[in-house]
Amino acid sequence: MSLWFKPYTLEEIPAASGLQRHLGIELTEIGADYVRARMPVDERVHQPLGMLHGGASVVLAETLGSIGSMLVVDPTKYRCLGQEINANHVRSVSSGYVTGTARPLHLGRSSQVWEIRIVDEGDRLICISRITLFVQSLAPTGRDADDRRNSLSGRTQEHVP
Template identity: 45%
Template structure:
């Protein structure tokens, strides 16, 4: 039995990432199962630290991206929007530039007003690189997730900025 509130394709999800940090970092959703979401990110000049290995912040960005997509898929998007509330990460091992990291997000708890998602990031050999837990708040309002060409100004942002 699926945990998702509606059906979406990987292509639809990845298309919505255009024009965002997700696309800038090269993060892609690769698989959607009944109980998890999987993705990957390149370890390259966009995601490494000056020492030439995966930046911990890039791992956190990958983790929060997948957790947020999972939250989006798990609620009625016509009534609810999810936002990151808290995230933690334990960095286990480095990954050198030129490789890929892979992530899988699974639910720890899916409630009416908050979700907790666990994200495991591994290297190409399947060894654990980072483990993260992300808490999402579920807000009663239509989801703001949209493709780049249908996005408006950020909610609460001044129209005079930027």
């Protein structure tokens, strides 16, 4: 059984843009409980010693966690925003491709936690990352909207019925 809000195909996921496109990150698979993408290891992602830059691994991890989080919720009612990400870099790689696979560890009403494993072409672990995302309800209307704005800004406001 799939954990996604609805069945998705790769073609339904918005095309890569910005940093994702610049680094050549390509979504390759949507499984029953995971999303997978690959990224080339070339001069775009090398650090000065010619190895994969840790920041590029984090970009791949955040891309996958963000995509996965949005596939779980009703996109007409919620959006998911990254709150925290960490990464442990355990092996270096200097060429070829790395592949990231994101799976949820926690899917709550207001937060999600995803684990992303990044491996090289020999299936050796390169990086393990975890991202926490806030699940935000899209703009409520009327009094609910005023209450939400005030609670976010720390202000209180009296409402006249």
